[in-house]
Amino acid sequence: MRVVFKTSYDSDIDLHEHGADRLRTALLLGLMAVLPFLVGDYYLAEATNTLIWALAGMGLMIAVGHTGQVSLGHAAFLAIGAYTDAALMNAGLPFYLALPAAGLAAGLFGALIAIPAVRMSGIYLAIATLAVFVIVEELVIMLEPITGGVGGIMAPSITLFGVSFDRYAALTNFYWLVLGIVALVTWGYANLMRSPTGRSFLAVRDSEVSARALGINVTRTRALAFGLSSGVTGLAGALMGHFIGFFNYELFSVIISINLLLVVTIGGLGSIQGAFLGAILITGMPQLIAILRDGVNANFGIDLGGIPGLDTMVFSMILIGFIIFEPAGLYGRWRKIRVWLETFPLARRDMFRRHKTYLKTERMK
Amino acid sequence: MSLLEVNDLAVHFGGVKAVDGVSFSVESGEVFAIIGPNGAGKSTIFNLISRIYEPTRGSIRFDGRDITGLKAHDIAKLGIARTFQNIELFDHSTVLDNLLMGRHTHRSTSFVEDILFLPKVRREERDHRRHVEEVIEFLELEAYRNKMIAGLPYGVRKVVEIGRALSIGPKLILLDEPASGLSVEETREVAFWIEDMRRDMGLTVLMVEHDMSLVNQVSDRVLAVANGRPLALGSPADVQAHPDVKAAYLGTEAA
Amino acid sequence: MTELLQLVIGGLANGCIYGLVALGFVLIYKASEGVNFAQGDMMMLGAFIALGLGNSEQLGLPFAIAVPLAVVIMFGVGWGVERVIVRQLFGQPQFALVILTIALGFVFRFVAGSIWGYTPLVLETPFAGMNMRAGGIVISVADLIAIGVTLVLTVALWAFFAFTQIGLAAQAASQNQMAAYIVGVPVMRVNSLIWGLSGAVATVGGVLYATRGAIDPNIGLLGIKAFAAAVIGGLGSLPGALLGGLIIGIIEPVAGRYAPGEFAKMSPYIIMLLVLVTRPGGLFSQIQMKKV
Numbered sequence: 001m002r003v004v005f006k007t008s009y010d011s012d013i014d015l016h017e018h019g020a021d022r023l024r025t026a027l028l029l030g031l032m033a034v035l036p037f038l039v040g041d042y043y044l045a046e047a048t049n050t051l052i053w054a055l056a057g058m059g060l061m062i063a064v065g066h067t068g069q070v071s072l073g074h075a076a077f078l079a080i081g082a083y084t085d086a087a088l089m090n091a092g093l094p095f096y097l098a099l100p101a102a103g104l105a106a107g108l109f110g111a112l113i114a115i116p117a118v119r120m121s122g123i124y125l126a127i128a129t130l131a132v133f134v135i136v137e138e139l140v141i142m143l144e145p146i147t148g149g150v151g152g153i154m155a156p157s158i159t160l161f162g163v164s165f166d167r168y169a170a171l172t173n174f175y176w177l178v179l180g181i182v183a184l185v186t187w188g189y190a191n192l193m194r195s196p197t198g199r200s201f202l203a204v205r206d207s208e209v210s211a212r213a214l215g216i217n218v219t220r221t222r223a224l225a226f227g228l229s230s231g232v233t234g235l236a237g238a239l240m241g242h243f244i245g246f247f248n249y250e251l252f253s254v255i256i257s258i259n260l261l262l263v264v265t266i267g268g269l270g271s272i273q274g275a276f277l278g279a280i281l282i283t284g285m286p287q288l289i290a291i292l293r294d295g296v297n298a299n300f301g302i303d304l305g306g307i308p309g310l311d312t313m314v315f316s317m318i319l320i321g322f323i324i325f326e327p328a329g330l331y332g333r334w335r336k337i338r339v340w341l342e343t344f345p346l347a348r349r350d351m352f353r354r355h356k357t358y359l360k361t362e363r364m365k
Numbered sequence: 366m367s368l369l370e371v372n373d374l375a376v377h378f379g380g381v382k383a384v385d386g387v388s389f390s391v392e393s394g395e396v397f398a399i400i401g402p403n404g405a406g407k408s409t410i411f412n413l414i415s416r417i418y419e420p421t422r423g424s425i426r427f428d429g430r431d432i433t434g435l436k437a438h439d440i441a442k443l444g445i446a447r448t449f450q451n452i453e454l455f456d457h458s459t460v461l462d463n464l465l466m467g468r469h470t471h472r473s474t475s476f477v478e479d480i481l482f483l484p485k486v487r488r489e490e491r492d493h494r495r496h497v498e499e500v501i502e503f504l505e506l507e508a509y510r511n512k513m514i515a516g517l518p519y520g521v522r523k524v525v526e527i528g529r530a531l532s533i534g535p536k537l538i539l540l541d542e543p544a545s546g547l548s549v550e551e552t553r554e555v556a557f558w559i560e561d562m563r564r565d566m567g568l569t570v571l572m573v574e575h576d577m578s579l580v581n582q583v584s585d586r587v588l589a590v591a592n593g594r595p596l597a598l599g600s601p602a603d604v605q606a607h608p609d610v611k612a613a614y615l616g617t618e619a620a
Numbered sequence: 621m622t623e624l625l626q627l628v629i630g631g632l633a634n635g636c637i638y639g640l641v642a643l644g645f646v647l648i649y650k651a652s653e654g655v656n657f658a659q660g661d662m663m664m665l666g667a668f669i670a671l672g673l674g675n676s677e678q679l680g681l682p683f684a685i686a687v688p689l690a691v692v693i694m695f696g697v698g699w700g701v702e703r704v705i706v707r708q709l710f711g712q713p714q715f716a717l718v719i720l721t722i723a724l725g726f727v728f729r730f731v732a733g734s735i736w737g738y739t740p741l742v743l744e745t746p747f748a749g750m751n752m753r754a755g756g757i758v759i760s761v762a763d764l765i766a767i768g769v770t771l772v773l774t775v776a777l778w779a780f781f782a783f784t785q786i787g788l789a790a791q792a793a794s795q796n797q798m799a800a801y802i803v804g805v806p807v808m809r810v811n812s813l814i815w816g817l818s819g820a821v822a823t824v825g826g827v828l829y830a831t832r833g834a835i836d837p838n839i840g841l842l843g844i845k846a847f848a849a850a851v852i853g854g855l856g857s858l859p860g861a862l863l864g865g866l867i868i869g870i871i872e873p874v875a876g877r878y879a880p881g882e883f884a885k886m887s888p889y890i891i892m893l894l895v896l897v898t899r900p901g902g903l904f905s906q907i908q909m910k911k912v
Contacts, residue, residue, distance in 0.1 A: 009494045012461075013487060070715060086888050090496040116897040123655050126718065127851050130844060131889035138882040152838040188480045195479035195486055196465075196493075199458075203466050206455035213415055213449075214533065215441030215470040224476060252802055254844075258722055270457065309730045323720045324708040 007233030015190050032179055036172040048175045050283045051182045052239045057263040057275035058189055064261070065270040066193065067225035068205030069118075070126040073133025074233055075257035079140060079249065080106040081234030082241035083147050086155040095158045095165075099181075099238050106234020111227030118222035131259060140249045152248030155241040167242055178239055185232060189272055192228075201225050233260075265323050268331025278331040289314050366429055368393040368569050369537060374413055374423035376595075383409045384422075385593040391537070392514070396563055396570045398584040400577075402613055407573040408450055411539050412616065414571075415440050415447050428536070440602040442470045444536035448526045448543065450573075456515045463514060464500060467532025468493040500531045504558065520551050527558070533568075540572035544579050552579055554570050559583045577605070589613070627755050627873040631834070633763035635869020636770035640825030641846035642853070642861035643774060644818040648854050650781065651790035651814040654706070654717050658725040659822060660843015666694040666823025667671025667830040667839070668732050671743045683746050691823045702812045710808070727842060732837040740834035743827070762831040769824060770862065777821070778858045790814055848892040854902025863903065867891065 004011075004018050016022040036044055056078060063069045085102035089095060117128050140147050147153055158165040158177070167171045192198045203211040204221050211218055241247055259282055267278020289311050326333050367390035374387045384406040391397045401417050412418045414425055416437040424433045427443055431516050435443075446467075471493070474486050501507055506523050514522060523546065530538055540559075544552040556579055562568040574580050580587060580601055587604040589596040597607040604610055645659045656662075674686030683691070709716050751759040781787035793800040793807045798811045800807055829839065849868050853860025853870065869886040876884030883890075899905055 009491050010487075012494070013490045024741050070718070116893075119897075119900045123714070123718075123855065124851060124896060124900065124902075127847050128893060131848060134844075134889050135886050135893075138886045142882050191482035191486075192480050195482065195490070196469060196474065197476040197479040199466050200469060202458055202462070203455055203469075206457055207453045209417065210449060210453035210455070210529075211466075211527060212417070212437040213441060213447050213453075214466055214529070215437075215438055216466075218436045228476075262719065265715075276482075304716075309733055312726050313730040316723040316730075319723040320705065320720060320727075323716050323723070324705070327716055329713055 013194065015194070023274060025218040029183065033176070036175055041065070041171055041178075044171055044175055046283065046287070046294060048171075048178050050279050051178050052236055052243055053260075053263060053283050054276045054279035055178075055182050055185060055239065056233050056236035056260055057099065057267065057279050059229050059231070059236060059273060060260050060281025061229075061264045061267075061269075061272065061275045062192075062201070062232065063226050063229035064264050065274065066198070066205065067201040067222060067229075068172040069222060069226060069229075070123075070125050070261075071129040071226075071229075071257075072261065073131070073136075073253070073254075073257050074230070074260050075252040076129075076133040076136035077106040077110060077230040077233040078237030078240060078256065078260075079136060079252040080109055080230075081237030082155070082247065082252070083140065083153065084234070085238035086153050086241050087146050089156045090154070095160060099235065102238040103231045103235040107227045110230025110233075111223050114223040114226035115219070117226070118219050130254075130257075137249055148248065150248060152246055154246050155238075155244070158242060167245060174242070181235065181239065185235070186272060189232075193272070197224075208331065224306070260320060266319065266329050268329030268334075271329075271331045273334075274329055277334070283332065285315055285318070286311060367391055368395075368428060369414075369571065370424075370426040371410070371414070372424045372426070374410065374425065375421050376409060376413055376418055377421045382593050384413065384420075387588075387590060387593070387595050387597060388423075389588050389595070391569060391571055393536075393569055394567065395585045396572070396583050397558060398580045398587045398601070399571070399573045399590060400575070400580060400587055401590040401596070404592075404614075405590045407590060408541055408566055409593075410590075411447060411541055411573060414460060414539065415445065436588060441533055441535075444533075445539065446530035446533040446537070447539035448530050448541050450541040450545065452519075452520060452522050452526050454514045454526055454529070457513065459511050459513055460502075460506060460509045460517075460528075461497065463525055463529050464497040466531045467500075467529045468496060468534075468543040470533060471496075496534065497532055500528045503561070504528045519546055520548070523547060523551075525557075531560035531562075535568065537569045537571060540570060540574075542573055542575065544574060547556070552576060556582045574597065581605075621783040622757060623877075624874070627877060628870055629757060629759055630763065631653050631870040631873045632866060633760075633766045633869070634872070635849075635866035636766045636862075637825050637829050637832075637865070637867025638842070638849045638869055639862040640770055640773065640821060640828065641843060642698070642850040642865050643807065643858060644821040644825070645843075645846060645850045646853075646855060646858055647777065647814055647818045647821065647859040649794075649850075650858070651794050652811050653714060653794050654811075654814075655714060655721065656818065657718055657721040657843070657847075658728060658840075659721075659818070660820055660846060661725040661821040661840035662694065662698065663826040663829065663843070664689055664835070664837060664840035665697070665728050665732055665826070667743065667826030667835050668736055668741075668837075669693055669825065670827045671741060671830065671835070672736065675741075675744050683744070690827065692819045694819040694823040695699050695816040696819075698822075699812050699816030701819075702815035704816065707808060707811070725843075729837045729840060736837070738836055738838075740836045743830035745831045748831070760832075762828075764905045765831070766828040769828065773821060773824065774858060774862045777817075781858065786810060786813065804912050848888045851893050851902055852895045854899075854904040857902070857904035860902060860904035 006012065011017065016025065035047060039047070059077070060071065060074050063071055081102040084105040085098045087100040088101055093101070113132055117125055141149055157167070160172070163173065164170045165177050167174045199210070200216045200221050203214065203216055204218050204225070208218055240251070244251060263278035263282050264275060265278070266281055267276070268274030322329070369391040371390065372388050375382065376384045387410060399410060401407050402474050409418065416432070416435055420433065424430065424431060427445060430443070431438065432443065455466065472489065474489060478486055486593055501510065504527065506524060506528060508515060509521055509525070514525065517525070523543070527540070527543065543555050547555065559570055560583060562570060584601050586599060587601045588598045589604050589607065589610045591613040596609045596613060597604045641659055641663050644662070648654050648656045670687050672688035673681050673689055674683050697757070706717065706720065709720060713750070745762070747761040747765070752759050752761060752764065754864060781791060789800070789805040790810050792803070793805055793810055797807055829835065844867060846865065849864035850861045851864070852867060853862070853864035868891065871887050871891060872884060875887040895903060
């Protein structure tokens with residue numbers, strides 16, 4: 001079991017507690033960087049997709065995991081980001097300007113709708129975000145000159161400083177671009193959570209009334225959190241647009257919104273790692289089911305491919321299993337395993353006992 | 366000029382007059398207690414001062430300034446901190462994080478600077494931590510620094526609640542039933558801490574309390590209220606001997 | 621003018637169905653502050669079970685038997701879902717239930733699709749195609765029945781919560797679970813009952829929906845509009861749920877006829893957002909200040 005001997009406040013303020021932690025992160029980054037040389041194009045594309053979903057997941061995590069604002073319509077911000085980026089690039093703006101603009105557009109829109117929305121709590125906010133999503137979807141169809149309406153729009157190929165980052169022609173470059181952006185956002189997110197701003201998010205999440213007593217402007221904090229959340233999700237949307245190439249509003253459906261919510265919930269609410277783990281699960285699930293299905297077909301001769309909706313069904317069952325048996329998500333389970341390994345053989349059975357919260361009505365504010 | 370002046374304060378919830386014409390003032394460096402039977406409106410007075418409720422009439426002045434119209438989140442910056450009767454700590458954070466959140470009014474970094482974690486942010490973080498460590502030392506919470514609130518015993522959580530209020534670095538601290546649910550030893554600790562707060566930190570303490578021994582031990586003056594109206598104001602001994610106060614608690618002799 | 625009136629009457633009937641689904645939603649919320657995002661799919665499943673029992677090429681039972689039987693079966697399904705699955709979530713925050721019921725919705729859709737396929741089917745009813753005329757307006761009997769049944773059900777459920785022991789117990793449990801336990805309320809059993817009731821109400825809504833058009837496993841998605849209706853009325857208010865449903869039911873066709881382009885589709889949600897901004901708790905808001 002590792003005992004960390006701290007000699008200065010910095011060791012608590014730093015992102016990494018000790019040298020081994022730093023080494024682990026460096027190795028992980030290194031592995032991600034050399035991935036193109038280890039796997040073929042198909043898996044590299046999958047990895048890129050996973051990274052983009054992790055980015056979107058981080059966006060939603062800021063709002064849901066760290067500020068307690070459940071959003072059922074975050075796909076709306078994916079859409080805003082994707083369309084803004086594609087439209088601007090089609091109008092001649094270079095990528096390194098279009099991308100931040102996309103994030104800014106999504107972020108501002110999110111902050112704007114957050115201001116009236118922050119007066120609502122819990123389920124009201126969730127349903128309101130769903131409503132916003134439907135409205136944005138319809139707006140996309142209506143603003144046909146910009147968005148290509150029902151027909152769709154093309155996200156142009158990215159070229160920076162003469163180097164092509166085209167998603168098909170230069171997949172490795174595109175992968176590195178996405179990796180770089182994701183790494184940067186992760187660093188910013190980690191900084192956020194160890195700073196006073198991040199703490200104010202947690203305060204608002206856990207007790208509004210005492211947050212106010214500590215001088216935190218709850219409305220402004222919630223709006224800021226939601227704005228940052230939608231902004232990051234907008235960035236992910238822009239990248240998603242480039243990844244798909246040609247897209248229309250159907251790319252950003254309610255199902256996507258729900259999938260995004262699943263990423264953060266199954267991954268582990270309230271942790272950055274959760275966004276990544278959840279993204280890996282969500283993007284990897286279809287592959288896994290396909291492999292299992294082929295396996296069943298090969299070994300038992302039963303062809304499950306003929307049954308429509310089976311994928312979603314299996315997915316749902318896994319989900320239900322997670323919610324019931326491991327609500328702390330993948331990251332929660334990982335932490336338990338790690339603690340078990342670290343304290344072996346002294347791990348106690350109830351170390352992570354779930355604290356049951358008895359229901360107290362949210363209708364009394 | 367008193368540090369806190371409450372004048373004819375009243376709040377009506379529908380037909381219920383929770384507080385009906387309460388006036389008192391608290392001098393700087395004083396320990397002032399509000400006592401009264403349950404439902405007397407004591408916590409409501411606190412909620413009015415920390416601006417959670419909107420008064421129906423009356424005014425509140427702090428440090429010479431009228432705060433009656435301020436918003437709840439403006440109060441902390443002026444130097445008023447409070448604890449809650451039903452502990453409102455941040456359950457999913459550690460003790461250290463809870464205390465650090467108390468430093469919110471002293472932050473000067475914007476969220477952009479925070480995200481980039483500029484050297485200025487790091488410097489301020491060290492500073493916040495230093496202040497919080499003083500509070501931890503004062504309240505002897507060293508062993509609990511990195512523990513999650515959710516797993517701590519009730520007595521410790523009450524202490525953390527006080528610690529978080531102290532982290533604000535306030536001039537006036539409102540303690541809402543600091544001894545409720547505590548054992549005799551723990552209550553004695555609270556008495557010592559209140560004394561230390563007044564003497565070493567120069568704090569003014571306004572508290573609501575049921576535990577008469579604590580009130581007698583630490584208070585300079587006491588205000589007794591019942592049904593939202595004031596009954597008596599004076600030294601602890603005087604107030605407890607007051608016939609109206611006795612009647613409110615014990616009832617009157619059968620006719 | 622008659623055209624407007626015609627739209628309104630048709631919209632009323634639609635609104636009643638939205639209201640019924642919203643009612644089931646609010647039932648569960650009122651009793652346990654739980655959120656059942658599978659409510660729309662329960663409605664769909666109820667409709668299909670009625671179809672499976674009543675249609676001549678399926679089991680062919682008479683309508684008057686098939687429908688009540690379907691209601692009873694779905695009562696059992698709702699009860700069973702709570703008993704077996706939802707109960708495992710006891711003690712977890714509300715959020716977990718949201719995810720769980722979303723997944724459940726998928727499962728219901730899969731079950732319905734597997735048994736009855738994905739091509740739209742029509743429920744056979746004894747009053748299909750029957751209309752009534754009154755002063756130039758045509759009202760289908762199906763619409764009338766929808767409005768009538770909804771009114772009766774709403775009043776009955778409201779009375780249930782306001783006047784019966786179980787209803788009061790359910791309300792107590794939703795306000796403070798631990799306290800309800802202490803005074804002897806069998807919280808878990810009450811919850812199961814409410815979920816069963818919700819399933820039954822959903823089935824009625826589903827059957828009424830089916831009398832007005834063909835159904836397929838994806839009709840459950842109108843649940844989203846029903847949520848908007850429940851929110852407009854104020855979660856926790858039964859009459860509010862119905863009112864919300866009626867508002868949406870009427871505004872939709874009117875907006876579709878008189879407002880430009882895509883506004884009709886957005887109208888329920890715009891109304892909902894407007895209501896929430898002005899009254900964050902919905903029209904019959906049940907939110908009060910907590911004593912700290």
